[in-house]
Amino acid sequence: MLVNQLSIHNLRNLDNPSLSFSSHLNIIYGPNAAGKSSLLEALYILGNGRSFRTTKHNKVINDEYNDFTIFAKLESSGIRHQLGFSRQRNGETAIKLNSEPVKRLSTLAKLSPVQILSPEQYDLLVKGPSSRRKQLDWGVFHVEHSVLSLWQKCHKILLQRNQLLKRQSPYKDISIWDKQLVTLSEQVTQLRQAYCDKITPLFRQYCQDFLGQYDLSLQLYPGWSDRKDIGLQQIYSEQFEKDKQLGYTQSSIHKADLKFVLDQTKRAGDYLSRGQQKLLITAFKLAQLKVMQEYGRQTPLFLLDDIGAELDAHHQQQLLNVLANQPPNQQTFITCVHLEPLKPLIEQYDDVKMFHVEHGHIKEVSVDAAAL
Template sequence: MRVNQLTITNLRNLKHPSLSFSPQLNIIYGPNAAGKSSILEALYVLGNGRSFRTSKHSKVIGDQYNDFTLFAKLNSSGIDHQLGFNRQRNGDTIIKLNSEPVTRLSTLAKLSPVQILSPEQYDLLIKGPSYRRKQLDWGVFHVEHSVLSVWQRCHKILLQRNQLLKNKAPYSDISAWDKQLVNLSEQVTQLRQAYCDKINPLFSDYCQVFLGESEVKIELYPGWNDKQGEGLEVLYKKQFEKDKRLGFTQSSIQKADLKFLLKDSKKAGDYLSRGQQKLLITAFKLAQLKVMQEFGLQSPLFLLDDIGAELDSNHQQQLLDLLAQQPTNQQIFITCVHLDPIKPLIERYKNVKMFHVEHGQVEEVK
């Protein structure tokens, strides 16, 4: 996957730049609040339909405008495409792929996968399970697209079950739904576990690089406790009365979590310093990138936002050394305030483009 050209209109403070990118390394530099991260934000929207910096779409639109528009020429799985994205201040969204309307964001995710490492990502260990679950499912989806349809069917049945629970339906009315729900839940869990099995050895290797500790792993909590090994269907029957009182299903794939564990199964978030947590998340993101390169249908864009803000100079260099070893078909975008720390990385790439950003103006530097 690579983005060849991108035109940005009315996004934050950017002054309508039209940019042609390197298929390998792109450096975006300039002072703070200049608009560097907004370029990465635009690239992220192409693959996700939303910003990584805010959940309020209106914040992404320039103050004096009613909408923002992105137009990209990209290559996905060896095929050239033109992608247009427009979002109105009222929330209405128009997406066109090769002039044809797109109605599902999953189409964008398949077409233009994006992996990002930014300051917003470093709270992953201390945020709620839903944030870690999203990171997990992003990775699973890009390795095995079929998980989406299974997840959607499972979610639909779960909604039906919860409605019956709220209506105080007898177990005889719910048991038939449970058989379907158990089967689909197990399918989703198997795909999630297979992904964890792929990522763990890579994650351990990267943790050795950044933390000097290889006995680190991720562990999947499926969304229910089955210490007796009785199976999910038995759990549903046992938990039925409590589920009915609560009005929802306690055990489900929507309760799943990704646990980051140190030696002796200690929770990483409880024992690592803030700086160490950032390094662990960096290792996790790089492991996700590597899994997509090895097992996914295509490599994602890799966005690295504000490298100098979160990592000390030693760990910055370790990260840059790893980025210098990426496959030639991996497209990378890095934002920074100063060029000096990343000059060694620039010198190791044959195909590099640099862009200077100041007051929303973007200029390619030859």
């Protein structure tokens, strides 16, 4: 995945920039609140259809306008495309790929995968399982696209099952759906587990690099507890009366969680300091990036927002050392306030573009002009 050119209109405080990027390393620098993160936000929206900074779409649109538009020229799986995305204040979106309308956001995800490490991501350990599950499924999807179809089928059956539960239907009516639900749930869980098996050794290695003495690992909770080893079909049978009472299915892939574990048994979020949690999430995101590079259909954009705000100088340098050894097809975008810490990284790249941002205005500058 490679973004060659990007035009942005009416997004936050940005002054409608049109930019051309390096295929390798892009540095965006300037004072706080200048608009640096808004540029990364536009790139993220291209691959996800939503912001990483807010769930309120209106916040992304410039106050003086009723919509924002992003247009990109990019290469995906070696093929050149033109991609446009716009969103109105009422929430309506329009997506065009090579001038043809696109209805599904999953098309964006396949076309332009994006991995991001930003201050908003560092709460992953202490948030509810939904955020971790989404991050897990993002990785699974980009390694095995078939998981989306399985997940969607599973979701439809769960909706049907829950409707029957709310109607107080007898189990014989519900058991018909359970057989399909069990098969699909097991298939989704197998793909999730296969992904965890791929990412775990990389995650452990990065944790060793960043956190040293801690024994950290990943564990997949499938969405149900099977301590008796009876299987999901039997669990549904035994939980039926309780499910009917509640009006929904207690055990399903929609309850899954990716657990970060310390010393094999402890929840890492309960024992690690805030700073250590940030390092753990950094290790996790880097491991996801590496898995995408090795097993994914294509390499994602890597967006690193505000590197100086969340990591101390020592760990910044460790992260920069990792970034200095990325494969040649990895396109990276980094925002920062101060350029000096990035100097060793910039010197290791032949193809670097630098952009200065101030009051929403983005200007490309030469490396020499940036006074490195």
